[in-house]
Each structure stands twice: as structure tokens, then as C-alpha cells.
Amino acid sequence: MSTNTKLQSQVLGIPIDTIRLLLQVLIFVSVAGAAISSRLFSVIRFESIIHEFDPWFNFRATKYLVTHSFYDFLNWFDDRTWYPLGRVTGGTLYPGLMVTSGVIWHVLRDWFSLPIDIRNICVMLAPAFSGLTAIATYALTTEMKDSNAGLLSAIFMGIAPGYISRSVAGSYDNEAIAITLLMATFAFWIKAQKQGSVLYGTLTALLYFYMVSAWGGYVFITNLIPLHVFVLILMGRYNHRLYTSYCTWYAIGTLASMQIPFVGFLPIRSNDHMAALGVFGLIQLVAFGDYVKSQITEKAFKTFLVVSIASIVSLGLGGLVGLTALGWIAPWTGRFYSLWDTSYAKIHIPIIASVSEHQPTAWPAFFFDTSFLIWLFPAGIYLCFQELKDEHVFVIIYGVLCSYFAGVMVRLMLTLTPVICVCGGIAVSKLFDAYLDISDLFTGEVVEEDSKKKGSKKKPASSATIFKILSKVLVLTSFAYYLFYFVYHCTWVTSNAYSSPSVVLPSRNPDGSPTIIDDYREAYYWLRMNTPEDAKVMSWWDYGYQIGGMADRTTLVDNNTWNNTHIATVGKAMCSSEEVSYEILKKHDVDYVLIIFGGVIGFSGDDLNKFLWMIRISEGIWPDEVRERDFFTDRGEYKVDQSATETMKNSLMYKMSYYRFHDLFNGRDGIDRVRSQTIPIANAPELSVVEEAFTSTNWIVRIYKVKDLDNLGRDLKQVSAGSKTKKSRIIKKPKISLRE
Amino acid sequence: MAKPKTSKPSTKTLGELRSAATTTYTNYVKSLTPRTKLIDTFLAFLVTLGALQFVYVLLIGNFPFNAFLGGFISCVGQFVLTVNLRLQYNEQNFSLFKSTPERSFGDFIFASLILHFIVYHFIN
Numbered sequence: 001m002s003t004n005t006k007l008q009s010q011v012l013g014i015p016i017d018t019i020r021l022l023l024q025v026l027i028f029v030s031v032a033g034a035a036i037s038s039r040l041f042s043v044i045r046f047e048s049i050i051h052e053f054d055p056w057f058n059f060r061a062t063k064y065l066v067t068h069s070f071y072d073f074l075n076w077f078d079d080r081t082w083y084p085l086g087r088v089t090g091g092t093l094y095p096g097l098m099v100t101s102g103v104i105w106h107v108l109r110d111w112f113s114l115p116i117d118i119r120n121i122c123v124m125l126a127p128a129f130s131g132l133t134a135i136a137t138y139a140l141t142t143e144m145k146d147s148n149a150g151l152l153s154a155i156f157m158g159i160a161p162g163y164i165s166r167s168v169a170g171s172y173d174n175e176a177i178a179i180t181l182l183m184a185t186f187a188f189w190i191k192a193q194k195q196g197s198v199l200y201g202t203l204t205a206l207l208y209f210y211m212v213s214a215w216g217g218y219v220f221i222t223n224l225i226p227l228h229v230f231v232l233i234l235m236g237r238y239n240h241r242l243y244t245s246y247c248t249w250y251a252i253g254t255l256a257s258m259q260i261p262f263v264g265f266l267p268i269r270s271n272d273h274m275a276a277l278g279v280f281g282l283i284q285l286v287a288f289g290d291y292v293k294s295q296i297t298e299k300a301f302k303t304f305l306v307v308s309i310a311s312i313v314s315l316g317l318g319g320l321v322g323l324t325a326l327g328w329i330a331p332w333t334g335r336f337y338s339l340w341d342t343s344y345a346k347i348h349i350p351i352i353a354s355v356s357e358h359q360p361t362a363w364p365a366f367f368f369d370t371s372f373l374i375w376l377f378p379a380g381i382y383l384c385f386q387e388l389k390d391e392h393v394f395v396i397i398y399g400v401l402c403s404y405f406a407g408v409m410v411r412l413m414l415t416l417t418p419v420i421c422v423c424g425g426i427a428v429s430k431l432f433d434a435y436l437d438i439s440d441l442f443t444g445e446v447v448e449e450d451s452k453k454k455g456s457k458k459k460p461a462s463s464a465t466i467f468k469i470l471s472k473v474l475v476l477t478s479f480a481y482y483l484f485y486f487v488y489h490c491t492w493v494t495s496n497a498y499s500s501p502s503v504v505l506p507s508r509n510p511d512g513s514p515t516i517i518d519d520y521r522e523a524y525y526w527l528r529m530n531t532p533e534d535a536k537v538m539s540w541w542d543y544g545y546q547i548g549g550m551a552d553r554t555t556l557v558d559n560n561t562w563n564n565t566h567i568a569t570v571g572k573a574m575c576s577s578e579e580v581s582y583e584i585l586k587k588h589d590v591d592y593v594l595i596i597f598g599g600v601i602g603f604s605g606d607d608l609n610k611f612l613w614m615i616r617i618s619e620g621i622w623p624d625e626v627r628e629r630d631f632f633t634d635r636g637e638y639k640v641d642q643s644a645t646e647t648m649k650n651s652l653m654y655k656m657s658y659y660r661f662h663d664l665f666n667g668r669d670g671i672d673r674v675r676s677q678t679i680p681i682a683n684a685p686e687l688s689v690v691e692e693a694f695t696s697t698n699w700i701v702r703i704y705k706v707k708d709l710d711n712l713g714r715d716l717k718q719v720s721a722g723s724k725t726k727k728s729r730i731i732k733k734p735k736i737s738l739r740e
Numbered sequence: 741m742a743k744p745k746t747s748k749p750s751t752k753t754l755g756e757l758r759s760a761a762t763t764t765y766t767n768y769v770k771s772l773t774p775r776t777k778l779i780d781t782f783l784a785f786l787v788t789l790g791a792l793q794f795v796y797v798l799l800i801g802n803f804p805f806n807a808f809l810g811g812f813i814s815c816v817g818q819f820v821l822t823v824n825l826r827l828q829y830n831e832q833n834f835s836l837f838k839s840t841p842e843r844s845f846g847d848f849i850f851a852s853l854i855l856h857f858i859v860y861h862f863i864n
Contacts, residue, residue, distance in 0.1 A: 196836065198821065205854075240836055244824040244827060244828065251855065252851065258809070258862065296759075296764060300757075303753050
């Protein structure tokens with residue numbers, strides 16, 4: 001906002017406040033416009049399609065919600081996943097996202113008579129909410145400094161790639177609305193804590209409830225707000241405002257969070273939530289102590305303090321340990337441990353470690369995701385330290401905690417980005433406050449004029465003014481450049497890195513024109529059209545949601561990963577020899593096996609590259625039958641060429657991947673383009689327990705049908721050895737390759 | 741809130757604590773107004789109610805666990821909300837909260853309504 005018009009109360013006859021409001025609204029509209037439009041790359045380049053893996057489940061659940069009633073949705077037992085176990089889906093999901101889009105769908109249809117396809121609502125939900133996130137960030141930052149900083153951080157938040165990565169159009173994931181709610185909850189919390197208002201405390205609790213319903217990351221709020229209060233108490237900054245706001249939030253928020261079926265009694269049972277309860281107890285005692293302190297002498301209070309602290313600490317610790325030992329309070333979850341000990345997951349829970357977004361962050365990612373804000377972040381934190389009011393403590397704690405978490409897990413970059421934007425907004429606006437303030441130039445000139453009259457010291461004064469102007473211009477232009485560069489960088493990152501749906505892959509024709517590789521949908525559509533409706537499809541868990549969402553077939557495991565043993569079973573089926581696998585396949589009624597193979601086209605995210613995780617996970621359950629070492633060559637290399645081990649060559653995964661691979665090379669040695677290894681013709685696998693059912697255009701998806709038991713009770717190997725009628729199929733080598 | 745702890749062996753500290761407790765208590769009684777008296781009676785009632793439920797759980801069992809939780813938390817929640825109201829009614833705190841008693845009472849009603857709506861939902 002213009003600072004030099006403050007003196008006048010009117011501009012062009014309109015009160016300055018009206019103009020300011022108008023400008024703010026205008027800026028908000030353009031921020032929301034920028035935030036939404038920069039997330040539409042994927043829709044424009046590809047189409048309005050749901051991305052990646054988890055969103056497919058959310059999409060499927062949303063479809064279920066709008067076609068059934070809300071109660072059906074909550075009681076939904078899904079027998080089409082985790083065959084034969086099934087999944088109590090209604091009780092094991094966070095319904096916030098689906099309910100939000102369901103409500104929007106109903107409102108648009110029933111009130112505005114706009115029958116929009118639910119898919120389009122799901123695709124557009126994340127961009128729409130990103131506009132709201134910008135407003136919530138504005139509210140939060142305004143509490144920290146002023147509305148200038150708020151507006152800056154709003155635009156930062158709107159286009160920072162760290163947040164865009166999870167909220168492009170089509171990325172219909174819990175995080176899409178969760179970050180909005182996170183920022184809104186924090187903004188209301190700061191307001192409540194500042195004013196000690198019960199009203200804002202209640203609103204914080206309600207938003208917290210919404211957050212709990214939307215994302216498992218709500219635990220972050222559950223711990224951050226108590227930590228904030230705790231630190232303030234330790235700093236000796238207890239006041240009644242803190243009491244009113246925190247107690248209101250905790251009492252209502254905790255009760256509300258227990259209404260979500262998936263959360264249930266966790267808030268009083270699990271250690272993740274105990275900090276909040278502990279601080280709740282503590283603040284009662286502190287409030288009481290505060291009252292007593294105001295009534296009695298200091299010396300008496302000291303004794304009182306010592307006695308009560310000793311008894312409370314011993315009671316509390318004893319109670320916590322005792323209850324955990326008795327099994328009343330659940331110990332911390334694996335994901336929590338892996339936050340502190342980065343190698344914990346690798347040792348104990350390979351399934352958590354196998355997810356790429358649970359890997360530690362590489363340092364360039366910080367710059368990549370936040371551009372120049374990453375070095376303004378410490379500056380913002382420093383400015384917070386300088387003022388250090390209660391609300392600044394919050395930003396500092398948030399920043400410090402999240403920097404650590406983001407370093408441990410790539411995925412938590414998402415929670416760091418908002419605080420980086422807030423701090424960046426504070427730092428830049430402080431800088432602009434200092435350098436855009438040209439009022440001292442005018443006062444300088446007055447001094448100059450005075451000195452002119454006196455006729456002395458003329459030169460030094462004017463040169464000082466010039467230097468002043470020069471330094472201002474220099475700093476301002478460089479920051480204007482940085483801001484410009486930031487927008488440029490964000491747009492570039494968004495369009496290049498984060499806008500791929502990963503269901504369809506971008507590629508180029510031999511003549512250079514862009515095209516897309518659509519193997520996934522081709523294969524899923526084939527499944528949908530050519531297999532019986534109750535066919536069971538086995539695949540690695542990554543593709544479970546997609547098969548459920550696009551092919552509508554029953555899967556054994558999916559991205560929910562709630563049952564490690566079941567996943568290990570699938571892993572074992574993939575990495576064992578045909579005979580062993582066949583038994584597993586038959587036991588689980590598997591009709592089709594689906595694998596991803598990128599060797600032909602050079603798609604690196606294929607199953608052979610994930611194979612080691614399958615081996616590791618199944619080794620965790622059957623250490624006697626599956627050994628990771630057997631899959632490595634003597635020199636400890638992971639090879640698929642002629643030096644591949646026997647175990648590797650006999651594994652079902654290897655056989656299914658390279659089955660008929662050599663036909664592409666006219667019966668000569670084939671070249672795997674992902675692993676850059678030659679597959680000798682001698683390795684060409686024979687399959688006896690499954691038969692090829694479908695292979696997509698570019699060979700990315702291969703589907704095999706599990707053969708029935710032989711009518712004569714023979715071994716399937718003998719059967720296939722007996723009848724060597726090789727089905728011949730014209731195989732055309734795809735011309736295009738993956739654009740990396 | 742609970743009475744200050746008076747279960748430590750050393751007689752000197754015991755004496756000090758006792759005197760502290762009595763001063764606090766007398767000061768407290770002196771500062772009572774009809775309005776705060778009403779609030780405090782309500783608070784005592786809530787504490788008793790919560791304690792009764794807790795005793796019930798200890799003696800008989802927590803079978804409808806959500807019903808117990810709903811009842812217990814409604815006591816605790818109403819308790820802290822009422823304490824909030826009492827803090828905001830206190831004239832010394834007016835400058836701290838920057839709100840009028842009427843506004844505080846409105847907030848109190850709003851928060852209590854939300855709380856009891858959720859409790860009602862929770863106990864089925």
C-alpha cells in the first residue's frame with residue numbers, strides 16, 4: 001500500500017481507507033487468480049484427469065459418497081480391495097476431502113442447478129482451495145506484522161512450488177484441503193491467543209475438527225499449539241488469555257476430533273496426543289498457581305511451588321509410563337519414530353521406507369521448492385526474534401520444527417512451505433518498509449535547503465542524499481528482480497516438474513511433436529472390458545488404487561498399506577519361483593497379475609526397480625524363504641543381464657517382465673533401456689503357470705492370466721512343456737521414447 | 741481446582757503450606773460477589789459430577805466408553821469454559837481481554853452450545 005498518501009485523508013475525493021480496501025480486494029482476487037491458473041498446467045496439457053495414486057482412491061470414495069447416502073459412506077465395507085480381507089473403508093479414511101467435494105457437488109446441483117461431473121469438482125478442488133490458503137496465510141501473517149507482509153506472504157503462498165506440488169489440478173489428495181485448514185487453524189489460534197477470546201478459540205477448535213477430518217497430519221497441530229503454550233509458560237509469559245484460548249480449543253477440539261471414526265479414542269489413548277493433554281493439565285495448575293501467587297507471600301509461594309511441582313512431575317511421569325506399560329495408551333507409531341531416527345524405518349518397517357516421499361530430502365529440493373524464500377526464511381525468523389511477542393514465538397517454533405521434519409521426509413516439505421512463506425513475507429515487507437520509506441529524503445532536502453541558505457556544507461549533504469537514493473534504488477531493484485525471478489521460477493517448476501498426472505506420460509514422436517503415452521489407461525480399460533467383474537487382480541500395492549479406480553476390479557493390496565503381511569504375501573508371490581508363486585496365487589483366487597515394465601520404453605518407475613522392496617518386505621515376514629542376498633550377484637550388484645542370479649532369473653517378476661521381450665529384437669539379445677543392461681537370449685524366460693493376457697502399446701503394463709489347475713492333475717510345468725504351441729503375435733516395437 | 745497439596749513430611753513446609761492455604765482461602769472468600777458465587781457453585785457442581793462419573797467407571801466399568809467420555813468431557817469442557825467466563829468477568833482482567841462482560845457471556849453461550857452439540861452427537 002502506498003505509504004506516502006497516509007498524510008492526506010482523501011485521494012480523488014475518496015477516503016483513503018476505502019481505496020486501501022479496494023486495493024486489497026483487488027490484490028486478493030489477483031492472488032487467487034494467479035494461484036488457481038498456475039495449477040492448471042496439467043489440465044491444459046493433458047486433460048481433466050485425476051493424478052497419481054492416492055487421489056484415485058479419494059475419487060472412488062467420493063463417487064461412492066455421491067451415489068450412496070452419507071451413512072452408507074460411513075459404514076462402507078469395501079470388499080473389492082484387500083481381497084480376501086476387505087477393508088472397513090468408512091472407518092479407516094479421513095472423510096473431510098470427500099465430504100467437501102460431495103457438499104460442493106450437491107450445492108451446485110441442487111441450489112444452482114449446475115449438474116457438474118463429480119470428476120471435475122475433484123480435479124478443481126485443490127486449485128480452488130489454494131486461493132483460500134492464500135487468504136488464510138494473509139490472515140496469519142497480518143497477525144505477525146501488518147497487512148503489507150500479509151499480502152506478500154499470500155502471493156508467495158499462492159505460487160510457491162512446495163505447496164503447488166501437492167495441489168495442482170487433479171491432485172485430489174487430502175493435503176489439497178489440509179494445508180488450507182492448517183493455515184486457517186493457525187490464523188484463528190493466533191487471533192484467539194492474542195485476544196484471549198473464547199469465540200476465536202471455539203472457531204479454532206471447529207477448524208481443527210475439519211482438519212482432523214481431512215488429514216492425518218492434524219497431529220502436527222495437536223502438538224504444535226500445546227508446544228507453543230508450553231514454551232510461553234516456560235518463558236514466564238503465562239496470562240489468562242492463554243488459559244482461555246487454549247482450554248477452549250483443547251476441550252472442544254479434542255471432543256470434536258473423536259467424532260471422526262478413524263480417529264476414535266486416539267486423542268486420549270495414543271502418545272501422539274498426550275502432549276496436548278499434558279499441557280491442558282499443566283495450564284490448569286499454572287492458572288491455579290498464578291492465583292495463589294497473587295494472594296500469598298513470595299516465600300510461601302516458593303515452598304508451595306517446589307512441593308507441587310515435585311509431586312506433579314512424579315505423578316505425571318509415573319502415570320504416563322504406567323499407562324503405556326499397561327497398554328492403555330498406545331505407544332508412538334512407526335512413522336513418528338522414523339521422524340526422529342531416520343534409519344528406524346529402514347530397519348523395522350521397510351514398507352514405510354519404500355515410499356519415495358518418505359525419503360530424506362535432498363538439499364537442492366529446498367531451493368527448488370521455495371526459490372529465494374529459502375534464504376529469506378532465516379531473516380524472517382530473525383525478525384521474529386527481534387520482536388518476540390507471543391505470536392512470534394509460534395512462528396519460530398513452527399519454523400524450527402518443520403525445518404527439521406522437512407529434512408527428514410520429502411513429503412513434509414509441504415508443511416514447511418507455509419511458514420517459509422510467512423517468514424519470507426515478513427522479511428520482504430520489513431525490507432520494503434525500510435527502503436520504500438522516502439519521507440526522510442524530503443526531510444533531508446529540507447536540511448539541504450537550510451544549509452544552502454547558510455551557504456556552507458553544501459556538498460557533503462547532497463552527496464549523502466545521492467548515496468541514500470542510490471542504495472535505496474539498488475536494494476529495491478535487486479529485490480524487484482528477485483520477486484520477478486521468483487514468479488518465473490515458480491511457473492517454470494510448476495509447469496515442468498509438478499504438472500504431470502503420472503497416469504499419462506509426456507513423450508515426443510520421432511519427428512519431435514509432443515505426444516502422450518497412455519499405457520496405464522489402455523491397460524486398465526482392457527481389464528475393465530475384458531475380464532469378469534469379480535476378477536481379482538494382483539499387482540504391487542502402488543497400483544492398487546488405480547486398478548480399483550480405473551479398472552474397477554478387485555485388488556489384493558493397495559496404497560492403504562494397512563496390512564504388512566498381506567503386502568509381503570504379494571511380494572513373495574512376485575519374487576518366488578513359479579511353483580511357489582502359483583500356490584500363493586491360487587490360495588488368493590488371483591485371476592490376473594499386473595506388472596509395470598519400463599524396459600522397452602525407458603520408464604524408470606517400473607516394478608523391477610521396485611523389486612528390491614518387494615523382496616525386503618517379504619523377507620521381513622519369511623526370512624527363511626526369501627533372502628535379499630540371493631538376488632544380488634556375487635559382487636553384490638543388482639543385475640538382470642547374463643550375470644543375474646538363478647533366484648533372480650527364476651522369480652516370477654523377472655519372468656513376467658522379460659517374457660517375449662526378445663521377440664522385439666527379432667530373437668536376438670534384448671536391451672533393457674531402464675537398467676541399460678543386455679538381456680541375453682539364453683535368459684529368455686518360459687512361463688508355465690501364467691499366460692500373457694495383455695501387453696500395452698509401449699509395454700509399460702503387462703497383464704498375465706493365471707492358468708487353471710490342470711484337468712489331469714499334472715504339474716503346470718509339464719503341461720506347458722508338453723504342448724509347445726507357441727502363440728504368435730505380431731509385436732511391433734514402439735517408436736517413441738519417454739521424455740525425461 | 742484441587743486444594744494445594746498438604747502431604748509432605750517436613751513440618752515446616754507443612755505449616756507454611758497451611759498458612760498459604762488459609763490466606764488464599766480467606767482472600768478468596770473476601771473477593772466473592774454474588775455473581776462469582778453463582779459461577780463457583782456451578783464449578784463445584786461440575787467437579788462433583790465429573791468425579792462421580794469417574795468413580796462410577798472405577799467401580800462398575802466403562803462399558804459405553806463414548807458415553808462416559810462424552811459425559812466426563814462435557815463436565816471438563818463446561819468447567820474450563822466457565823472458568824474462562826469467570827476470568828473475563830473479573831474486573832482486574834478487563835484490560836487484558838479487551839472485551840465487555842456481555843461479549844464474554846455471548847462467547848460463553850456460543851462455545852457451550854457447540855460443546856454440548858458435539859457431546860450430544862458423541863453419546864448417541
